[in-house]
Amino acid sequence: MQTRREKGMTQETLADMVGVSAAAVSKWETCASYPDITLLPPLARALGLSVDALLDFRRDPAREEQLAISSRLHQVFDDQGFDAGVRAVEAVLREYPHSGSIKLLAGALYYRYIAAALNRAEDTEQTASDITERCLALFEQGEQQSEETGEKQVSRSLRISMLTMLGRYEEAEALIDSLPPKQGIDSDELRLSLYLAQEKLTEAEQLARRALLTHVGEVSTALMSLTTIARRQKAFAAAHRLVDAYRAVDALFGLDRSNGLLLGIMLAQDEGDQAQALDLFEQYIDTRLAYTLDYRDNPFFAAVQTHVPTRNDIIETHRLTLRAIEEDERYAPLRDEPRFQAALDHLRAAIPAEN
Structure with a gap:
């Protein structure tokens, strides 16, 4: 509704552009019903949006939302235990299936709370293996899907640490070899000098x-x-x-x-x-x-x-x-x-x- 009004379009105008009735547009805007999937491309074109924007699709949650998700998931693990934490994490992963940030958060949570899982497991060796393999997969996906260099580096570092811990030394060394060489420039040191100069x-x-x-x-x-x-x-x-x-x-x-x-x-x-x-x-x-x-x-x-x-x-x-x-x-x-x-x-x- 907001986009339609910003473009100075009436419900009737939009309805004519996509071949439906004005009543149908009214129902969409009041959430009484939803457009057929075949109407999404023409509806997006009429409003000058991508289909993702029309559906409010976000690859990653906003930073504030990520912090809230992290806090909530920590709370579930702390208050309800590892199994409940896993269910909550997997639900978030389904909501953001292409988010590198969420994959990194999920893997880090499993790694952090692995002690809770092992302390209650009947077969600790198998449980440890399952969780570490899940972590490795999440860190690898996190690195591939993240759009931030820092997150990519953290994901790879965690994979290297876990592979080393598991005795998979050749895989760990191959990842180390693939890291970019140090550039000899510490941006934090430069930023610190800048902050001091600016008081x-x-x-x-x-x-x-x-x-x-x-x-x-x-x-x-x-x-x-x-x-x-x-x-x-x-x-x-x-x-x-x-x-x-x-x-x-x-x-x-x-x-x-x-x-x-x-x-x-x-x-x-x-x-x-x-x-x-x-x-x-x-x-x-x-x-x-x-x-x-x-x-x-x-x-x-x-x-x-x-x-x-x-x-x-x-x-x-x-x-x-x-x-x-x-x-x-x-x-x-x-x-x-x-x-x-x-x-x-x-x-x-x-x-x-x-x-």
């Missing part, structure tokens, strides 16, 4: 804090990798220096200290120091239980946290930690130790019984 201090602060979080994560990842290399080379003195550096970074920036303790446990076991491994394991469990992944009080990163973990998020993380410890053969030398079992019981006690 846009709020924007500059937000960008600088995001950059800090990214770079601290990169430093931690590099230190973890170097520690693993040193351990495998049995260069234990170097490994200790690297673990100390890793833990110092976490302490300085108020990050999760449990990963540094985990590195220490593995190193102590490499050296055959069971007493030290048990000391660190007890600290590891206490740290996992105390840490909430909530950066709102963090002086460095409070302003850049996009999702505050819920209580259900934290409980699922505890369940995943427990399962990982129970299944990880690296803990085999410690399993018969009373201190190990006591620490594990402490973790179990923090996890509510499932309904």
Whole structure:
């Protein structure tokens, strides 16, 4: 109706142009009935629209709508569980079947909440396989269908990470090889300098804090990798220096200290120091239980946290930690130790019984 009026057309004029009665046009505009599918092309031509525009077809939801969809889907997973979350996600995928943004969101949600699925699965191996394959498919489709370079890069990065985790190394390396080379220009650094020159201090602060979080994560990842290399080379003195550096970074920036303790446990076991491994394991469990992944009080990163973990998020993380410890053969030398079992019981006690 709005387009017809903007073009100065009466219902009778439009009816004559497409070969129907004015009464039929009136019913379309009041939603009392809808035009036959064969009338869509002439109706679109008469109004100067594409058929997609006539039908209000959108490949991607608007940014605000995407945020609302993401928030709603997170809420379903948190409040109603994984199966309900899957049903809600698949309904959104049917509504936007060609949206790369929605495919990326769906895959990320499945990946995020996989712990909830595994904690309730009878066949965890098959469930993990099914979910990871679904994630891989969604990330691949997301990359193909997205119109934004950033989303394409995130989708490919997630595929590479998952393929590596699954041991599909050749596929992962082929994707890495297909990535465009770094151009040596960091647009965020240039933008930050621009904001500072313009005295846009709020924007500059937000960008600088995001950059800090990214770079601290990169430093931690590099230190973890170097520690693993040193351990495998049995260069234990170097490994200790690297673990100390890793833990110092976490302490300085108020990050999760449990990963540094985990590195220490593995190193102590490499050296055959069971007493030290048990000391660190007890600290590891206490740290996992105390840490909430909530950066709102963090002086460095409070302003850049996009999702505050819920209580259900934290409980699922505890369940995943427990399962990982129970299944990880690296803990085999410690399993018969009373201190190990006591620490594990402490973790179990923090996890509510499932309904």
